[in-house]
Amino acid sequence: MSYGIYIGRNHSADGHAWLAGYGDEPSSHWLEIAPRAEHAPDAVIEVGVSPAADLPGQRSTIPQVPQTFRHLRVSYSYYLGVPAPITNGGLNEHGVAVRDIWSTSRKELVDMTPPDQRGPNYSDLARLVLERARTAREGVDLIAALIAAHGYSCYGGNSHIIADPDEAWVVIEFAGAQKLWVAERLGPDSIRASRPGYIGTIPDHPTADFLFPDHFTDFAVQQGWYDPAQGPLDVNAVYGDGKGRWDGVAWIEDEMCQRAARPEKITLPDVIWSIATERLTGDTAGYGQVVPLMHPAHDALRVMWHAPVGPVTAPLVPVFMGMTDVPLEYGPHRYLTTGESARFLDARHAGRNGDTISHVPQGAEVTHSAFAVHKRLMHLAFQLQDPLLAELFDHARRAEATLAADLPAVLRSAEILLDQGEEHLARRLLTVQAADWLNRALHDAQALAEAAEHRLRNLGALNLSANPLKPDQIW
Template identity: 45%
Template sequence: MRRIAFPLAAAALLAAPAVEASYGLYVGRNLTADGEVYIGGTGDEVSSHYLRIVPHQTHPEDATITVGVTEDASMYGGTDKPGKLTEIPQVPETYAYISMTYTNWEGFPPPLTNGGLNEKGVAARDIWSPSRSELIEMTEAPQTGPQYSDLARIVMQRAESAREAVEITGELIDKHGYSTYGGNSHLFADHREGWVFINFAGSQGLWVAKRLGPDEVRMSYPGYIGEIPKNFEESEDVLASDNLISFAEEQGWYDPEGTDTFNVHEVYGAQDAPMRRPTVEEIEGKLRDLAPGMTFREFLNVVRDPAMSKDTNGYGQAARLSGDVDHDALRTLWVAPTGSVTAPFIPWRIGVTSVPPEFRKHRYLTKGSDSTFVTEEAARQEGTEFAGRVFKRLMYFTCTNADTYLPEVTEALTAFEDARLAETDEVEETARTLLENEKSKLARQVLTDYSHTRAAAALDLGRDLLGSIEARTKLLDDIPVIEAEPMGKLDYEMVTCR
């Protein structure tokens, strides 16, 4: 059985809701075969995950949105830092976006999101990034202000570029504060560039963002920023809160004498953890080896790498961001319904108007579902098969004998995705023709029918693979009786195909 034990260094993190989890990948446009920016990754949460396509909307002048965390919020290491939900103004118009949504993170009210892709071609990933312990200790209670999911959602609703995503996020923290589980980061990208944005615990409004250019690759795991100029205000490549350096000086964490640089991780990051973990070195090395001339097919393979894709994954996600998209409805996010090591990436376009019931919210891993019954309204939805559960079962059977089963699963998933990649020009040309002839409703129906059909085919593939591998497992291997609680705590070994 392929399993990986959490290292002792992670045990303190596991005492809180957060773990060493979510990752994001970025590849600059000069390194790809088609000259497009690639961004991908996953969100790692023990929760139900489901697909949402949120339409373009208008809002009343006095509209507000609820942000923040509740009284149940806590930090890395288990320190209680309760919060209070507040209202902040909504903008008059919000953009359409696609995202995977999930249902639980302690003290963070659902629905939650780590980002996705919006109609303006801005993509976002949310990634853990622990702050130093002193910042966690000085975090005020109750916490107020938007938290990571609020910020990711607002960026999807409002940003027209990656740089604007940074500016929006920074302005929200400057104005309303920030609620956190101990520090976090975002990876924003558009067709020109990427940005790593880190927001710190401590209730001091500390944040910093650094640009990723066209010749860079990045794996955020966690989100990291190293050295920036001490006079970052003069740089086009760095944005930060006004107090980023002055607060560090006041605390005695940074001496500006004799240096022109400021190392963000060394000053504000977790002091007992390296900035770049071995997995970061490994995956960034694979990305560099594929560049220049990396194809999107090759990028999907890296996002699927078993070093990252495992039981913690709620989904897999990837996008290629182009400046040549002539209709926003054609912008595409590729989404795997659970960890992509054993689930196919399915293309979903902004113009799609609905999600098949199998890919919507279900009770599986939804908080509170173990003590409630299904309402009459939800009965037919709940009666459908849940794609996330199908592919999670496939992961469990595959990873128990990865040497035998993973090659055939990978081959099948790759073939499915290659067929979808080959269909791209045809389906988009059909929709484009309709859009240019003012048949927007029909174009969106074509895109919706295509996605529903391909999602059904993906689910059929998952069932076939699952049935075959489950049958062989029962014939050839032992399935032990689990007498004790089968869910791991601090010392559990995570299921992985690596």
């Protein structure tokens, strides 16, 4: 399902907006840097879903653009048969951030989705926005154009939050292969959580704050789902699940509104809490992201705070657009990677049994998986919630406070180097510093997990039942 939250700049203590959230998928996750790239005039890319997907379809190609933008993202290996690698979004060099969040379409739309559906899927759209959009509005227009030209492949409907330092948009894409989508603008006074993504009433025609295709209202009327005489079209009631704001969304939006009303407004710790609280975040959260939406002096200085699992027991660590590489520990590993159980780190079977060689390099596989280490710590904490979960939650938040105190000096140092034309030295500084922070967090998690396992064993508290323990979550 995933989760995203946008906080407009008028609510922020730092004077800029925020986009935060996590992915929610049962597979491996890894951090990666996609460099800026040039492409041949006749280049194409493959998009869509396969016949093996939850809602089957056909893979197809669409034209590539001459240049794609540098971006940071988290990728993962499985969700409902969508071909890997998959992404829910991240941050690009122009300051456009994306979060993908499930948003179910009404049953009739799901039922009319043809088994040969074609066009970009939810992950394709998130990646293409990161690769091609210079602003959030460009991201909306890109999704609209892609759906109009190529269609949309889905597993029942989806949504995206696309944000830049000036504004954000909620975009919902609907099942049914009818090229239906709708977008709502969020501004400096907005606080919006999505899980699932939702939009309420919309005007009769597109405006500066609401966008949708020409046939959006007419199709609902033709199907007998909407009568204009009864008032404005409620998108969630007519095209969605009809439930409006889910309980978890209502709770976190109300909580953040209360924090925004304080004299100090919303701070970085508040934003982190909104995706780390155990009431919302557990094992299904495959990672965490917090993006401060601002325009620094140089694009290389853009920051994304990253946690390798749900941040309920893991600190978010700053990573930079200007980094040249990610530590191997935070890259792909075989742990929970779909298909790896049928592969070897051995080439002897390569010629006679198809896809039997691991997609993970041997040198990467022998490093500790940050994803696996932090998952272990999470599940140790869930077995002793009082007091271990609270202790580890507080420990992660103290680590983030230390990083937040160190971050301005690192950014200023890199800025000075960039101002002097020393791009190579600036990128080296950002890469080395981020790697140090990430690996310190990993080593911390390893030590904490060893101590926590001994603690549970001594207490006889290891849960060996078929029912995993977890916090009481709203969703």
